[in-house]
Amino acid sequence: MTETTRKLSFHVVARRTDAHGSIARCKSAELSLDTDLAGRVDAFNPAELLLAAVSACIIKGIERVTPMLKFRLRGVQVRISGVRQDVPPRLESIDYEILVDSDESEQRLALLHDNVRKYGTVFNTVAPGTRLSGVLRRQTEED
CATH class of the missing domain: 3.30.300.20 (K homology (KH) domain)
Structure with missing residues (x-):
């Protein structure tokens, strides 16, 4: 009999909010993303x-x-x-x-x-x- 292993999978949804940033969501967490071409100090690029x-x-x-x-x-x-x-x-x-x-x-x-x-x-x-x-x-x- 062959043993199968369960693979973990991950899912994140990212959405552009405006020209200055985006939001990523996973489970019940939310993270601001620096997607502004000029950069932002309040989010991770x-x-x-x-x-x-x-x-x-x-x-x-x-x-x-x-x-x-x-x-x-x-x-x-x-x-x-x-x-x-x-x-x-x-x-x-x-x-x-x-x-x-x-x-x-x-x-x-x-x-x-x-x-x-x-x-x-x-x-x-x-x-x-x-x-x-x-x-x-x-x-x-x-x-």
């Missing part, structure tokens, strides 16, 4: 949304694996930036820094980072087409 998606994927991956690894942490912060090339327009690189507030050993921090890189859906979607690199390190008082 498409590149920032992609960076936010990678960040959320990293954090969700950490939430998923910490119980399995019995990894103790007090908090996580992701700092991420992308560099856009003009021709053709694309993000040529994304660099991230994952700051983990934890007393776990350096080896366990490395294990956590390995899991983030291996099992993140958005991370693994973006990585083949963009130089995606970063570090996971212990958060310090200066951070």
Whole structure:
């Protein structure tokens, strides 16, 4: 007998509200989008949304694996930036820094980072087409 796996599917509806912006809806959430050619400071533009998606994927991956690894942490912060090339327009690189507030050993921090890189859906979607690199390190008082 063949075993079938259930695939997850996702659905978002985005609608232009005017020449200055759009709204994306998913489940019972709503997000303002910067689709204004002049840009907006009160909404995420498409590149920032992609960076936010990678960040959320990293954090969700950490939430998923910490119980399995019995990894103790007090908090996580992701700092991420992308560099856009003009021709053709694309993000040529994304660099991230994952700051983990934890007393776990350096080896366990490395294990956590390995899991983030291996099992993140958005991370693994973006990585083949963009130089995606970063570090996971212990958060310090200066951070």
